[in-house]
Amino acid sequence: MGSCASSPEEVAAAAHTRELDKQIRAEADLSVKSVKLLLLGAGETGKSTVLKQFKLIYGVGFNEGELKLYRATIILNVITCVKTLVAAMDSLRIPYGFDPSTVDPSLLTREEVIASEAPSPNKASRESGMNGRKDPMALVAASLYEDLNKPPEEGDGPRKPSAVESAARFIKECDITFCFGSDNVCPVDMADAICLLWKDTGVRYCISRANEYQLMDTCTYLINEYERILSAEYKPTDQDILSSRIMTTKVTETKFKVQDLIFRVFDLGGQRSERKKWMPYFDDVKAIIFLVAISSYDQVCFEDNSTNRSEFLILELLLSDLLRFNSNAYLAVTESMVLFNTVCNHAMFKTTAMILFMNKIDLFREKLSKSPIVEYFPEYGGENTFDRGTEFFASLFTLLNKTPERKIYVHFTWATDTNQIKKILTMVNDVILSMSMSNMGLL
Numbered sequence: 001m002g003s004c005a006s007s008p009e010e011v012a013a014a015a016h017t018r019e020l021d022k023q024i025r026a027e028a029d030l031s032v033k034s035v036k037l038l039l040l041g042a043g044e045t046g047k048s049t050v051l052k053q054f055k056l057i058y059g060v061g062f063n064e065g066e067l068k069l070y071r072a073t074i075i076l077n078v079i080t081c082v083k084t085l086v087a088a089m090d091s092l093r094i095p096y097g098f099d100p101s102t103v104d105p106s107l108l109t110r111e112e113v114i115a116s117e118a119p120s121p122n123k124a125s126r127e128s129g130m131n132g133r134k135d136p137m138a139l140v141a142a143s144l145y146e147d148l149n150k151p152p153e154e155g156d157g158p159r160k161p162s163a164v165e166s167a168a169r170f171i172k173e174c175d176i177t178f179c180f181g182s183d184n185v186c187p188v189d190m191a192d193a194i195c196l197l198w199k200d201t202g203v204r205y206c207i208s209r210a211n212e213y214q215l216m217d218t219c220t221y222l223i224n225e226y227e228r229i230l231s232a233e234y235k236p237t238d239q240d241i242l243s244s245r246i247m248t249t250k251v252t253e254t255k256f257k258v259q260d261l262i263f264r265v266f267d268l269g270g271q272r273s274e275r276k277k278w279m280p281y282f283d284d285v286k287a288i289i290f291l292v293a294i295s296s297y298d299q300v301c302f303e304d305n306s307t308n309r310s311e312f313l314i315l316e317l318l319l320s321d322l323l324r325f326n327s328n329a330y331l332a333v334t335e336s337m338v339l340f341n342t343v344c345n346h347a348m349f350k351t352t353a354m355i356l357f358m359n360k361i362d363l364f365r366e367k368l369s370k371s372p373i374v375e376y377f378p379e380y381g382g383e384n385t386f387d388r389g390t391e392f393f394a395s396l397f398t399l400l401n402k403t404p405e406r407k408i409y410v411h412f413t414w415a416t417d418t419n420q421i422k423k424i425l426t427m428v429n430d431v432i433l434s435m436s437m438s439n440m441g442l443l
């Protein structure tokens, strides 16, 4: 009795030590359990789509307010797609009703057709010569377009436009901000015009040349679903929401509980103007999911061409031993490489788990036969297959990593497919968890 007695100072010191231990444990626990994850990548690569998948898989999905917002967004997406197509029909010089399957092959060898130069649809591709292939079908379309649109002979009145041409004019002239009312219903005359245009073979052909202008990737999905979307009682499904498109202009933080971790997921806008906002979020980042739209390998990059050129030349120097680019074309995938080079080798991300999503593999698979890789990357010597192609593009990115001992975790993703993303996020979470634990010295 009495042998265990301590002085008041010793009791206070022990209490203080216990309190400190508790605090350290709590802090350690918090930093292990809270994981800051950034979604980075160029514009339209699928960052917000991955965030939506997090919500569906680890959250509670979308509430009524969000459904209302997405309903308006999706209807606007349909109208925007049709407006883009109507503009592209003129810039690519495709006549409405043009049907490649009915073109007389003898037309393709007509001297005047071969000789005619179809002007490229925009500055970027004109400079790049990406359409230097002189696609014979494009030349036939352009020649028919000229015939149809030439000024009437003297004494003749103007040609009466076809129903689909009138629909195109209606769409061209409508102001997108006022085209549907407070009830968020697409007006009947607009729905009718959209319906006529969607069904037009010339418009379908125009969609097949989407790499020559900028069309939302979701366009084909919307085409298949537009009747449902334009109906008065339309309510978006999860798949509609995943396929919808809103450019991110405000950084968002969303928290999810994944196993024992709290994920703080930051979705940042990827367009050039939005990237200026990234820096303040670079502190204490445990993991980055960097998204690349692998399907953009044949897509001319449309953002700010003057800046692109210099970055492009730097990248060309960086990779000159590995690959010689088509020195005239600045492609959307090249823009992603420039950005990944900066992010991956950034001093603040030395211990950050770097996860690369080579996204939009569904579109990549569809494109391969129409757009052989070698036409855009002349040094590519592999087979024009999905496996070899994905491997090649992934290697272009992983080779940019200047710290060889650091692993880049690569996944080939289809961000609009919940089942596939669910499996991939499980693997990603395992990596993040084990990296967080080992950074804390707990593994």
Ligand SMILES: Nc1nc2c(ncn2[C@@H]2O[C@H](COP(=O)(O)OP(=O)(O)OP(=O)(O)O)[C@@H](O)[C@H]2O)c(=O)[nH]1
Pocket (backbone or CB within 6 Å): 041, 042, 043, 044, 045, 046, 047, 048, 049, 050, 216, 217, 218, 242, 243, 244, 245, 246, 247, 248, 249, 268, 269, 270, 271, 359, 360, 361, 362, 363, 413, 414, 415, 416
């Ligand atoms: N087919 C297909 N579409 C995809 C895929 N991933 C994303 N999309 C679509 O691509 C479009 C752009 O996706 P977002 O998630 O908005 O792109 P983002 O990277 O957030 O773009 P910013 O906010 O501008 O930086 C949307 O319409 C998506 O539905 C995919 O794997 N396959």
Ligand SMILES: [Mg+2]
Pocket (backbone or CB within 6 Å): 047, 048, 049, 246, 247, 248, 267, 268, 269, 270
């Ligand atoms: Mg976004």
